[in-house]
Amino acid sequence: MISLCCLCGLASGTVVANEAPQVANVLARHITSLNGIWHYIVDVQEEGYYDYRMKPMRGGFFINAKPQRPEDLIEYDFDKAPTMQVPGDWNTQDERLFFYEGTVWFKRSFDWKPNGDHRILLYFGAVNYDAHVYVNGKFAGHHVGGFTPFNYDVTDLLKEGENFVILKVDNKRHAEAVPTQIFDWWNYGGITRDVLLIDVAPVYVENYRLDLAGKEVDKRGTRPVAFNVKLNQAEAGRLVTLDIPELKMHQVVTTDADGTASITFKAKKLQLWSPENPKLYQVEIRLGDEVIKDEIGFRTIETRGKQLLLNGQPIFLKGISIHEEKPNGGGRANSTEDAHTLLSWAKELGCNFVRLAHYPHNEYAVREAERMGILVWSEIPVYWTIAWINPDTYNNAERQLTDMIRRDQNRANVIIWSIANETPHSPERDQFLSRLAKHARSLDGTRLISMAMEVTSASNYKNRLQDNMHEYVDVVSFNQYIGWYRDVNDAAKMSWEVPYDKPVIVSEFGGGAKFGLHGAKNQRWTEEFQENLYRENVAMLDKIDGLAGTSPWILKDFRSPRRVLNGVQDYYNRKGLFSDSGEKKKAFYVLKEWYEKK
Numbered sequence: 001m002i003s004l005c006c007l008c009g010l011a012s013g014t015v016v017a018n019e020a021p022q023v024a025n026v027l028a029r030h031i032t033s034l035n036g037i038w039h040y041i042v043d044v045q046e047e048g049y050y051d052y053r054m055k056p057m058r059g060g061f062f063i064n065a066k067p068q069r070p071e072d073l074i075e076y077d078f079d080k081a082p083t084m085q086v087p088g089d090w091n092t093q094d095e096r097l098f099f100y101e102g103t104v105w106f107k108r109s110f111d112w113k114p115n116g117d118h119r120i121l122l123y124f125g126a127v128n129y130d131a132h133v134y135v136n137g138k139f140a141g142h143h144v145g146g147f148t149p150f151n152y153d154v155t156d157l158l159k160e161g162e163n164f165v166i167l168k169v170d171n172k173r174h175a176e177a178v179p180t181q182i183f184d185w186w187n188y189g190g191i192t193r194d195v196l197l198i199d200v201a202p203v204y205v206e207n208y209r210l211d212l213a214g215k216e217v218d219k220r221g222t223r224p225v226a227f228n229v230k231l232n233q234a235e236a237g238r239l240v241t242l243d244i245p246e247l248k249m250h251q252v253v254t255t256d257a258d259g260t261a262s263i264t265f266k267a268k269k270l271q272l273w274s275p276e277n278p279k280l281y282q283v284e285i286r287l288g289d290e291v292i293k294d295e296i297g298f299r300t301i302e303t304r305g306k307q308l309l310l311n312g313q314p315i316f317l318k319g320i321s322i323h324e325e326k327p328n329g330g331g332r333a334n335s336t337e338d339a340h341t342l343l344s345w346a347k348e349l350g351c352n353f354v355r356l357a358h359y360p361h362n363e364y365a366v367r368e369a370e371r372m373g374i375l376v377w378s379e380i381p382v383y384w385t386i387a388w389i390n391p392d393t394y395n396n397a398e399r400q401l402t403d404m405i406r407r408d409q410n411r412a413n414v415i416i417w418s419i420a421n422e423t424p425h426s427p428e429r430d431q432f433l434s435r436l437a438k439h440a441r442s443l444d445g446t447r448l449i450s451m452a453m454e455v456t457s458a459s460n461y462k463n464r465l466q467d468n469m470h471e472y473v474d475v476v477s478f479n480q481y482i483g484w485y486r487d488v489n490d491a492a493k494m495s496w497e498v499p500y501d502k503p504v505i506v507s508e509f510g511g512g513a514k515f516g517l518h519g520a521k522n523q524r525w526t527e528e529f530q531e532n533l534y535r536e537n538v539a540m541l542d543k544i545d546g547l548a549g550t551s552p553w554i555l556k557d558f559r560s561p562r563r564v565l566n567g568v569q570d571y572y573n574r575k576g577l578f579s580d581s582g583e584k585k586k587a588f589y590v591l592k593e594w595y596e597k598k
């Protein structure tokens, strides 16, 4: 059955573009930015899409129709519509859209002229949540998933001179979506990351991977490095060169019949990437006259029993969880500047690790963390009560996992792929998640797989981790809210049972406080309450055998529609160590002191 979107598309005589596999390292390509001012139309009943009325099926808003005769009836006009900044969520750019969940149309025009036989890919860093893309009134593609990139080859839809792109963006929540219709963060809708035109030759480097091919160092101090490259076409005999000038490394590979090539070579005196020395090498990859520049770090990450080893040395992950929200006042973060501020706060806390919750953050944030020497846990939003038996839901989750790994597989600081957060136990859930874990390993055998499990409390003082998924992950992580959702808060009496010979990360703990509210330490919502909770919790964590790290919940207060207590929450989750205006609460100093001693 052809879906309605294609009907709408086909009705306007489209040439359907093809969804090209995600292009690696887009910022290093020949790009034209379509960021900036876009017109938008709020379309609550999706009138511009399901145009039921008795007008000839001339397609919906996406054809950007204009009256040709005085009597023509066209009931929309993008050029007269308001504008907003892209990238950016609509919730914080138009107060009428603060809580809005539904469809908004976006349009902008751009000039283009052909560049020989080159192709043009239209790239989106992310659009939350469901996007239909049209170029010059023709359907280019439909993408679902709010936090991962996608791109279409739109060359055949373009014309010399002025063109226009229109998106139908719908952020409505659904039980079979990923995430589902319930989640504890703001449902920021819109074109929340970069929009770029990428100019590529007909055959281009689509994806590549450069990292250590093992952890051994031979007696001359050289290490094995692996380089894998994939073209967008199955073309044999194409020469791809790899240069690492600082290492005086020059390699040439020839693609085979499926357009891929790989090589392993020895690199001398490689400085490994680490939080103390976040060493990145300038790398240049060439195919024909196309040069792709990247900055790549080399390191090993592995587990040995309950130890986490970075470059062969045990490491304790002094972390903090972060939502992708601007440092001040909310809204989707989407720039290096946003990331630098948030990550600087984490550094001030003494962190060498961040859990980017609960979805893949923007590429600028991961790269900024890499430059700052901060290790990363990256996660897909398989969160709470997912529709485990729905095949579309699984495919959506797997697609988001694939795109997350594809985008960041060359980032040395990313050490953990997380496939879920706090998912209720069931055979269907285990089947779904174990499939995801295997898929992640098939794409990337070098990084660690984890997920945020839930500890079961045998009694208020006995805590046991019991989860079938322990055999599919490398690191057993769990969230616990002793002192907040459980009203015991006496570290001295707590005991822990984590019966798995794997490193343990406490991926969440914490409690809320309204910045500036003070009182007795048993007075909920005071800074003293949160401070005491942190004191008890860090004392308790010291008793967990095999604890390899923690990422307390959370760096900064963040917006959530579930947190409605007037005068205290006001639609913010107040578990931040920083307020939503970037002010430090007293608990900040408890964690900072604990990390200093670690």
Ligand code: GCU
Binding pocket: 184, 358, 421, 422, 479, 508, 553, 573, 575
């Ligand atoms: C949960 C969940 C978070 C949520 C937090 C809270 O563990 O993972 O997304 O925000 O607890 O209740 O504040």
